[in-house]
Amino acid sequence: MDAYESEVDASQALIKWLALQCSSNSSFGSMSPSIYDTAWLSMLQKPGDPKHWLFPECFDYVLKTQLPDGGWPAYASIVDGILNTAAALLAIRKHLAVGHGHKTSDLKEISSRAEDALRELLRRWDVSSCDQVGFELLVATHLRLLSSEGVVLDFSQLAQLQALRDAKLAKLPASSVYGEPSTLYHSLEGLIGHIDFDQIGQWREPNGSMMASPSSTAAYLMHASNWDALAEAYLRDVLRNSSGQGGGGVPCAWPTSIFELSWVVTTFIESGISIGEAEASVIGTFLESTLRAQKGVVGFAPWSFPDADDTAKTAMALFYLGRRPETYIPALINTFETTDHFRTYLAERNPSISANINVLSFLLLLDDPTPYVPQIAKAASFVCGRVFLGEVKEKWTQKNKKFCEQLLSIAPKLKEQIPLISLQMLMTALRLQGCDGGWDNECELTAYAILTLSSLVQLPWTGTHERLIDAIKHGKTFLTAHRSEWKEAARLSSLKLSPRYCVPQSYKPVTLCVTSNAGA
Template structure:
């Protein structure tokens, strides 16, 4: 127990000292910097990173529709790198990686294969934009033709419309995150970097800054960001509010009473305004981060009425963004969690918040899958969405929630792997931690205790630091400190459930 608490305290001290946050490398953003910012320090390290991480099938990224976007980006980057080399013959390794990437794309995109593409951020504009980019490069290298087709269901309509808005300077703030495919004039007015970062995206920042003589603060941001990873870069940085909010809520929900630096709580309060809170400065506010920030503050004695959440209430559920294409299970779970916590502190406010809380709970129950799990648009694994929803429904504690929690528990117990882990593609520390978090809300019988004991043995013995990307951005990414917090909290839950 003392060891876990010490590790949790160290993690929070690290979070307090670094407002950018700890995020693993993104294949997509690293590739886009090769294409758009070859002037930036670390260029050759980024090229080497792509060559080192290419799969045996010639692609990049995770399975099940997640490989197309990073493979398009990586192949376009390596083709551009070859084209701009000053040497007469391109390095053999890069040429081989490029050819393998093109072969993979041609196989996947063949019309007979009906490729399924994961719904990551901006996929509807990134896929046609990068396909066009590769086809333009192929046109200049006839030996590498034919051109690539678009996958089923994709066209240029939205991309064309957004590029026109970009030309007119009328892009919404949410669209800034994809500037790298919108052909925006460098440093065009209307886009406002914060701390040098455009939409917390290395790729979008590089597109906006234009070159080494662009906006000095943005250039400095890119130099510092690539230096943190020795060339390769993360795809979502900074995560100034998202990271501490998720960590504080994870610890508190598990009963792990770590010491929270006041500066972390001050940072979260600074992120709030009447529209809510974003994941980081420079991003638009959303219901997910707003709920998480409010809950984290509330759990630590800083109570703010959740009025900002009501602006996202659609009538039967909560939107993450007001103009989103599809709703989010985890967002509604976090909203319900926050409202339940707030109503425990301020029951007199039930007239305003009890009805919306019931709406969120009923909507979540109707989203439960036949097997008892939930799935979400912000994460590749059902174990995340299921853990979020189980916590929220347990806090809401209405008669309608009991059966849903029982079904979720049964699904978790049924899907544990032989080594004690859980995971979509393979057992992972992150998904195993979420499964344990879900079992916190189950009756602690012998079956649950044995499952948690096996899980904790896996979590204790797992190699430190390696966490496959599961979170949705433009490709999959890992918020490293958030995952580490989930692991520590799960081990603490394990001590509680098993009595170890």
């Protein structure tokens, strides 16, 4: 059995598991435990019972995941390391203040090492180059909370960070938080000291969470005047049923069922991996019933805050599963279309490239996309414009000649922009490939790079097919050689099924689309 067949078998087993979860009538998600969110749960105490920690197993998890240098892991950026270490240190300081449950001398030593690690992370951090969403609020708030616990952390760019925080808050009137839910509800801990938590309970989701975020829900419980039993029940549900399986760790979001189902289904079917009739029926019914119940728009889980990414991906999944998602297009357009792009969320501040790519991909799937030429042109023009600003490297696809003529009549610049963008992507991908065939020595990044090149090789204007195919083969050799590392990385990644849904396509044999110049 070759690598591709092996991955296909494992992928079909995953589909069966997902279908089983859909049939269970229980919430599900497989994001790996997050140090940050786990630390926030470990700080919870019920009012009137200062000697009782609500989730002591979470604190144990935080302690056992401390690194030898005294910090906690940085998943994708130094900001992740700063926030993980700051939240863990804050939890330790709060436990030290109460003075029970762990030997004080041990906690003091752990705290001291964590402080040293956090100071070093802050020293190395370039605040001006950071573009992680909400970092200015989250990091500044954690530093302020640590200061209140006796840990004062000064560093050369602190004033710059505080200025960024103040500028962000100046654009964030209380009415924007209290008046309607937004993405801020996923990180309410960043607004501690700036909002009245008693005024946000009305936007809690039906499952008891604040936008399916354990850390945000924990912050809400800590700072609301009245204890919310449903929010506590949500956190217990996460601790018991998420990927940590009761071991003390919780993910950064849970549940994530719509997100996982839609992305897995679309990627597998585009890879040529078949989905059994029984599984397709169960998954399709789950997705469509959720879409129908929520009037045509969905988020990453049932009844979570709707967004264009998950709505478009869910519609794509339904199309691939033999359903008719056209019924829900008006809701997608009416909810997310703006004058020049599709927004991700209703209260979005910064336009998202991925949301427009996903809306574009869905509309191009339709048997007859011509009724939506204005929306397709709008999304494509937005994506192309962002690429030329250096903000994204993505691919774009188009349909039949009549459709393209209509599209280009609305957005004529696309005719020149699309080839330029794809060639830019091609050159960048080839330039960044390592001598060992991988990209940045990472299996996941290499798999995505192979997917990109496999798409680009189909385009008539890329030309260098032999060079492209050699790069793809070299990348596959890297994946095969690092197979064991990939499986270990899957255990630690933020989404454990990510390797399973992108590796099959990266192993898939490459076929070329040969076009004739006859009659040109």
